[in-house]
Amino acid sequence: MTVLETERLTKQFGGLTAVDEVDLAIEQGEGVSLIGPNGAGKSTFINLVTRRLDPSYGEILFKGDSIVGMEPHQVVQLGMSKSFQTASIFPELTVEENAVIAALAAEHGSFRFNFFRHENAYPEVTRVADEVLKSVGLYDERESQADSLDYGNKRRLEIGIALAAEPDMLLMDEPTAGMSPEETKSTVELIKEVKRELDLTFLLVEHDMEIVFDISDRIVVLNRGAVIAEGTPEEVQNDPAVQEAYLGGVEE
Numbered sequence: 580m581t582v583l584e585t586e587r588l589t590k591q592f593g594g595l596t597a598v599d600e601v602d603l604a605i606e607q608g609e610g611v612s613l614i615g616p617n618g619a620g621k622s623t624f625i626n627l628v629t630r631r632l633d634p635s636y637g638e639i640l641f642k643g644d645s646i647v648g649m650e651p652h653q654v655v656q657l658g659m660s661k662s663f664q665t666a667s668i669f670p671e672l673t674v675e676e677n678a679v680i681a682a683l684a685a686e687h688g689s690f691r692f693n694f695f696r697h698e699n700a701y702p703e704v705t706r707v708a709d710e711v712l713k714s715v716g717l718y719d720e721r722e723s724q725a726d727s728l729d730y731g732n733k734r735r736l737e738i739g740i741a742l743a744a745e746p747d748m749l750l751m752d753e754p755t756a757g758m759s760p761e762e763t764k765s766t767v768e769l770i771k772e773v774k775r776e777l778d779l780t781f782l783l784v785e786h787d788m789e790i791v792f793d794i795s796d797r798i799v800v801l802n803r804g805a806v807i808a809e810g811t812p813e814e815v816q817n818d819p820a821v822q823e824a825y826l827g828g829v830e831e
């Protein structure tokens with residue numbers, strides 16, 4: 580199944596075409612990275628897909644249906660999660676409560692109205708939350724207040740919160756930004772493990788090529804808004820157009 584598909588997706592800011600007729604398809608279980616020099620259009624592309632920006636023209640299909648015109652929260656509800664937003668953590672709640680809320684929110688749309696009425700749903704939600712905490716290595720920390728976690732574990736909890744919604748696709752924007760080399764290494768391992776375990780489909784934006792080559796099934800290279808190359812890490816690494824785009828970027 581194709582989880583995400585864009586057709587001629589385009590965003591113009593005045594005279595500047597930030598995303599230029601991008602066709603991209605991500606299949607179920609695939610880990611795809613979007614790379615490109617500064618200003619290539621990666622953030623704009625993510626903002627279009629998550630519906631924070633309206634396209635100038637083009638189509639975005641999620642699980643086969645058009646999401647152009649939808650609000651960001653509706654897209655989340657459909658199964659597109661974005662990780663690495665510290666804002667998603669409730670600092671005063673425990674690790675487990677954070678995971679439970681994320682699982683409940685996905686289950687019922689608005690947990691506030693359903694939380695007490697649907698107590699039958701609670702064991703299932705707790706089961707999902709516990710499973711997620713195990714898979715991100717935070718099960719032993721489940722009683723800890725989220726705020727007391729160190730930086731690396733907070734990022735793990737963010738991934739956990741995103742996974743608790745049982746997303747069909749996870750978007751990750753620079754997941755290791757601000758991390759120490761050790762935290763980066765363990766986060767990369769975590770993403771690989773979670774991908775294997777849950778058959779996770781993801782779209783990653785990342786500057787660190789070592790991470791990109793390590794983690795991706797397929798890499799899509801943007802330059803000046805357009806796709807200039809696409810393929811396995813090996814294919815992309817050896818592509819002259821990619822080398823030129825990056826060298827050109829440095830010279831600018």
Ligand SMILES: Nc1ncnc2c1ncn2[C@@H]1O[C@H](COP(=O)(O)OP(=O)(O)OP(=O)(O)O)[C@@H](O)[C@H]1O
Binds near residue numbers: 596617619620624
């Ligand atoms: N809101 C906006 N208004 C005008 N121009 C914009 C806007 N957002 C982005 N741009 C321009 O669109 C182009 C693509 O920017 P974008 O941030 O998507 O690139 P990027 O690949 O994410 O870059 P980086 O790797 O530096 O984060 C750039 O030239 C940028 O200046």
